[in-house]
Amino acid sequence: MVDNTEVEDIFFRVLDDLNEYLPDLTLVGGWLSYVYARFLWDNLNVNPVTTVDVDFGISENKSKVYKKTIFQILSNLDYTERHVKMDRMYPVVLFKEGKVRVDFISPADIPNEVVEQLVGVQMSISRLNDFDFVLKHRMSLDIRNTKNNKGYSIFCPKPSAFVYHKSAVFVEREDELKQAKDLFYIYFVLRYAPDVDAILDEIQQFYKAGHLPQAAGNLQKYFERKSSPGCLMVEKDNGPDEFIEDIREDILERFSALRSRLV
Numbered sequence: 001m002v003d004n005t006e007v008e009d010i011f012f013r014v015l016d017d018l019n020e021y022l023p024d025l026t027l028v029g030g031w032l033s034y035v036y037a038r039f040l041w042d043n044l045n046v047n048p049v050t051t052v053d054v055d056f057g058i059s060e061n062k063s064k065v066y067k068k069t070i071f072q073i074l075s076n077l078d079y080t081e082r083h084v085k086m087d088r089m090y091p092v093v094l095f096k097e098g099k100v101r102v103d104f105i106s107p108a109d110i111p112n113e114v115v116e117q118l119v120g121v122q123m124s125i126s127r128l129n130d131f132d133f134v135l136k137h138r139m140s141l142d143i144r145n146t147k148n149n150k151g152y153s154i155f156c157p158k159p160s161a162f163v164y165h166k167s168a169v170f171v172e173r174e175d176e177l178k179q180a181k182d183l184f185y186i187y188f189v190l191r192y193a194p195d196v197d198a199i200l201d202e203i204q205q206f207y208k209a210g211h212l213p214q215a216a217g218n219l220q221k222y223f224e225r226k227s228s229p230g231c232l233m234v235e236k237d238n239g240p241d242e243f244i245e246d247i248r249e250d251i252l253e254r255f256s257a258l259r260s261r262l263v
Contacts, residue, residue, distance in 0.1 A: 007052055008034075010100045012145040014054050015152050017077055017096075021070055023063045024118060026138050026155045028105060029055030030181070032162055033188045039143040040159070046192050051181070053101040058118060058125075059135040060110050071120030074102070084124045091124035107132040130169060130212060137161035137206075159189050160202035167219055167258070168212035180233035183222070187234045190254040204261035216262035223255040230255065 011031060018025065027035065030051030037046045071094075075081070079094040079102070094102050106115050108127045115125055134157040144151045157165070163186050170182035193199055207216065222230030226248050234251045241247045 007050070007100065009147070010096050011054060012147075012150070012152075014096050014100065014102055015154070016150075017074060018056075018070065019152065020073075021066065021118070022152065022154055024058070026057035026059070026135055026157065027055070028057045028134060028157065028162075029053060029103075030185065031055070032156055033185055035141065035143060035154075035156055036159055036189065037192060039141055041192065041194055043192060043194075048188065049184070052099070053103055054096075055103045055105060057131065057135050058104055058106040058110070058115055059132070060107075060114055062114070062118060066118065069116075069120035070104075070118060071122045075122075090122045092122055093124050105131060107135070128169070129172075130165065133168075133211060134161050134165045158202070159193055160199045160206070163189050163199065163258070164203045164206050164212060164215055167215040171218050176233070180237045183230055183234050184237040186258075187238070187251055187254060190258060191250075196257075200257060200261050203258065207262045216259070219255060219259045219262065223252060223259060226252050228252075 011034075015022070030049075031054060033048040034050045037043045037048045074094050078097050080098040081092040081094060083089065084091050084093060096102055103126060104115075104119050104123060105126045105128055108129050108131070110127070119125060137158050138155045138161070139158050140153060141156055142151060142153050156162075166182045166186050170179050170186075173179045173182060189199065190196060206212065219230070222228055222233075225231075231248050231251045235248050238247060238251075244250045
């Protein structure tokens, strides 16, 4: 894995490459902890842990028709193609400078032609159930690369939508490491968001409206007590914490506050 400074530089270079398409993309995944902390909460004291991958969501509603697909643009830049299946040329996954994977995700029920017209038939697309929830509850956010003072206007899920969606789908992840990472991202928002009560109020409204009802059961199963698997997974992902004496107790308290809104 490359160091954080290098990854941050590559992240902004990916935004440069996709600048024309940003109105029709929604930043999702691990980079949200960085974006929330730096540009939404203006908290420079937090060192957010991100994944290397840069993930973008694709919705059915496009703002414009593009002359070229994203694949046509990126394949002519400094991206390395890696084949999903060795016996087939396509689909492929692209890696910026051979280091940072750029992924595209869509709801499971979007017609193929809608995605292919934007991204291209050559690209590997992940299709996820319930993913439309984060795309419908997104916000516009202005971010800036302080090294060259270049700004970008991006879309990302509201923190409340991000937390609630992760709460509903983390159990579907294929391995425990990815489940733990999802739970850690929830904890990050619950711990560092300055308006956490407002976020919890919005989550409560999502639940009362009938969205993603499985979230309540998932959290109850994983965060019933300090020894529950969710607390242990987040504690391990967080690592030693000089600011909190009993990190597992803090994890339980914050997830209990979240659970209390889902009744």
